[in-house]
Every structure is written in structure tokens, then in C-alpha cells.
Amino acid sequence: MLTACSESPPSSDGSGPPPKKVVVHTVGEREFVDRIEALGTARANEATLLTPNVAEKITDIRFRDGAQVNKGDILLRLDDRSERAELAAARARLSERQDALARAQDLAAQRVVSEAEVDLTRSELATAEAEVEAVAAHVEDRTIRAPFDGVIGLRTVSLGALIAPGDPIATLADIDTIKADFTIPARRYSLLQPGLPIRATTAGLPDRVYEGTIDSLDNEVDPVTRTITARALIDNKGRALRPGMLLEIELLAERRRNPAVPEAALMPRGDAHFVVVIIDNTAEQREVRLGMRTPGWAEILDGVAVGEQVVTRGAQGLSDGSAVEILPPLSERTQTEPR
Structure with missing residues (x-):
């Protein structure tokens, strides 16, 4: 009686153990995007410190602090x-x-x-x-004009004051477009190219996400930090971003579509990963080469193809050649799922 209880129930044809019940997933393609995170600094698209060319007394001031000015507008007159x-x-x-x-x-x-x-x-x-x-x-x-369209800062001079070349009057900045300068490791250099989209956030505006594109890359790698500086342009029509802000930047590089499997299908063994593929109700273990991972999914670079079925539940104990019974989708299932 003990011997009989320990034996596995026979299969339907009496030749061996019954097929093991498994849940499978049909491999499909998903979009993957390499993300690079970096910290950057917001800079004005154009910025200059207004200063006179000659030493003279101020006779007229024609701008307000923080005002928008246009190219060619007279800002200040000297005697x-x-x-x-x-x-x-x-x-x-x-x-x-x-x-x-x-x-x-x-x-x-x-x-x-x-x-x-x-x-x-x-x-x-x-x-x-x-x-x-x-x-x-x-x-x-003796006439100080705006060299470009922009927002003028706080003036540091008063009417009647005597100023000389190099004395600051105010800063003028074009902030309708913000330049975001940031560094990334040189080993990721191959992923960068002009036109690559980015997203930027800042702690001062936690509910806002700004989108832009990479405009240019520095012409050399820092030999100490082994990083390269990139510059992105961000649309700032609302002028909420200000030069000097710390930006958290996310780069969206190398968009692609590749086969993907649920993470539940992966079986790690040391540094390798395997999946169980079902072919004609028979199990076959395969080693796969993984790409990037996203929540719940793994990119497959090699090992399985689109359209093949991989086991997501019930893979324990399966070996090459094991017979399996594929359970219907959860919505159609009436019996207990395998564990």
C-alpha cells in the first residue's frame, strides 16, 4: 500500500507520468527605450551683462526691472x-x-x-x-540698446551716476529657450546624437515636465571624470524655468522593438538566464540573452522568437522533452492553476 501511494498516477496511455499543467505566454514585440539620467544646469539661450563703452554720467533710464525688451530698444542714455x-x-x-x-x-x-x-x-x-x-x-x-530680445534683470545704477567701461548696468537674458548643460559617462557617448529627445524636471516646479532635444556635444571628454558635456534646448515659452536652476534630466535613447517575455518566465542560473519553450506540447529549455528590463518584462536579444510560447507558471521540474498540458487563459480557466 505504501508503494502504491508513492507512485505517480499513470498517464492516459499508461506509458508514464501525466503531462504537467503549465501556463504559457506567446512571445510578442514591445518597445524599449534606453534611459539615461543626469543632472544639469539651466542656462539662458543668450545672456549678456550690459555695460558702457565710455565713462559718462547717466541722463536717462528707460527700462523697468524684469521687463521684456526688444532688440534695438533704448535702455539707457549717457550725457x-x-x-x-x-x-x-x-x-x-x-x-x-x-x-x-x-x-x-x-x-x-x-x-x-x-x-x-x-x-x-x-x-x-x-x-x-x-x-x-x-x-x-x-x-x-552713449546710448545703450538691447542687443537681442529678452528679459532684463535688476539694474544696479541710478540716474545721474557716473559709470565707466566695465561697470554693470543690468543683465539681459533670452529665456524663451533654455539651454540645459549636463554630463554623462563617456561610455554612453554612442547613444547621444543631436535631436535626441530629453525630459527635464526641477525641484522648484515638481508638477512640470519639460521636453527638449539635444543640440550639441562638447568636443572632448574630461580626462579626470571621463565624462562628456552635452547641451539640450528646452522650450520655455512660459518662462517658468530660470537660469541657474538644477535640472533632473532623462534621455530617451535608442527606441527599438524587440521580443519580450514576462519576468516570470525567466529562470536564472548563475550569470545565465533560461526559459522553457513549448513546442508541440513538449518542453525545451533555452538560454536567452537579455537586453533591458522594465517592470514585469524582459527584452530578449537572442534565444526565442516572436510567436513562440514560453512557460510563465509551472516550469519547475520540467526538463527537455517533458510533456505538458497548456492551461487556457485565466479568464477561461475552471481548474486550479499550477504552482
Whole structure:
């Protein structure tokens, strides 16, 4: 009686143990994306410190702190009374030289003066024109204009103050587009290319996700850290991001579709991974080469193909050639699942 109880019940044809019941999954393709995480710093698309070219007193300030300005807008004027007087005198001399040239040309036509005298008058006119341009440039040096569209920062000068070259007036920044500079290990360099999409978040705006693309890569690898710096451009039309913010960046590299199996189908053995494939209700163990892992799924680079069936439950104890009975999907199942 003990011997009889310990024996496995016979199979339907009496030739051996009955087929083991298993749950299988038909291998299909899934999309996988390599993700690289990095920390970056937000920078303005364009930024400059406004400073004068000459030493002079401030006579007019035409901007408000934090205001939007357009390229060419006058932001500040310096005292230019002396230069404007010189410009008026230079223009008067220019007008005189123009009249002198006209008279000389008329006299030359009448053969009263020589062509040499006409050439001398023409040369004097050119000198007067150059003088007007030079003085006009001195006048323009005393007008500070916006070099590009942007948001101006806090001014550090007051009306009537005497400033000199290099003294800061305010900063101007174009922040409609943000440059995100970040570093990644050089071994991941092959995954980077201009146009690669990124996502960026910052602790100051926890509910916002900003999308952008890689614009350029540095031309060398840091020999100490073995990292390379990349720069991405992020659309910032709402201007919520500000230069200097710390950004958490996620790169979405190398999108691809490959066979995938549920993680429950994997059987690790040391550094290797195996699955049980069912062919004609017979088990076959195969070693597979894994790619990336996502929650619940494993990318298969080699070992099984799309359309094959792998065991997800009931694989314990199966060996090559073992007979199996495939249970129907859970929604159709009326009997106990294998364990």
C-alpha cells in the first residue's frame, strides 16, 4: 500500500507520468527605450551683462526691472551733449565740402580749374564724411540698446551716476529657450546624437515636465571624470524655468522593438538566464540573452522568437522533452492553476 501511494498516477496511455499543467505566454514585440539620467544646469539661450563703452554720467533710464525688451530698444542714455555738438559741426563741414565739390565740378566743366583741384575737393569731402561717421559713433556709444530680445534683470545704477567701461548696468537674458548643460559617462557617448529627445524636471516646479532635444556635444571628454558635456534646448515659452536652476534630466535613447517575455518566465542560473519553450506540447529549455528590463518584462536579444510560447507558471521540474498540458487563459480557466 505504501508503494502504491508513492507512485505517480499513470498517464492516459499508461506509458508514464501525466503531462504537467503549465501556463504559457506567446512571445510578442514591445518597445524599449534606453534611459539615461543626469543632472544639469539651466542656462539662458543668450545672456549678456550690459555695460558702457565710455565713462559718462547717466541722463536717462528707460527700462523697468524684469521687463521684456526688444532688440534695438533704448535702455539707457549717457550725457552726449558735447558729442552731439561735435556731430552738428561735422555735418556742417560735410555740407560745405559737398557744395565745394559741386562748384569745382562746374568750374572744371568750364575749364576754369583743373581736374587735380576737383580730385582734391573730392578727397576733402570723403574726409568730412568719415569725420561725421566717427562722431556719430561716439554719440551712439552713449546710448545703450538691447542687443537681442529678452528679459532684463535688476539694474544696479541710478540716474545721474557716473559709470565707466566695465561697470554693470543690468543683465539681459533670452529665456524663451533654455539651454540645459549636463554630463554623462563617456561610455554612453554612442547613444547621444543631436535631436535626441530629453525630459527635464526641477525641484522648484515638481508638477512640470519639460521636453527638449539635444543640440550639441562638447568636443572632448574630461580626462579626470571621463565624462562628456552635452547641451539640450528646452522650450520655455512660459518662462517658468530660470537660469541657474538644477535640472533632473532623462534621455530617451535608442527606441527599438524587440521580443519580450514576462519576468516570470525567466529562470536564472548563475550569470545565465533560461526559459522553457513549448513546442508541440513538449518542453525545451533555452538560454536567452537579455537586453533591458522594465517592470514585469524582459527584452530578449537572442534565444526565442516572436510567436513562440514560453512557460510563465509551472516550469519547475520540467526538463527537455517533458510533456505538458497548456492551461487556457485565466479568464477561461475552471481548474486550479499550477504552482
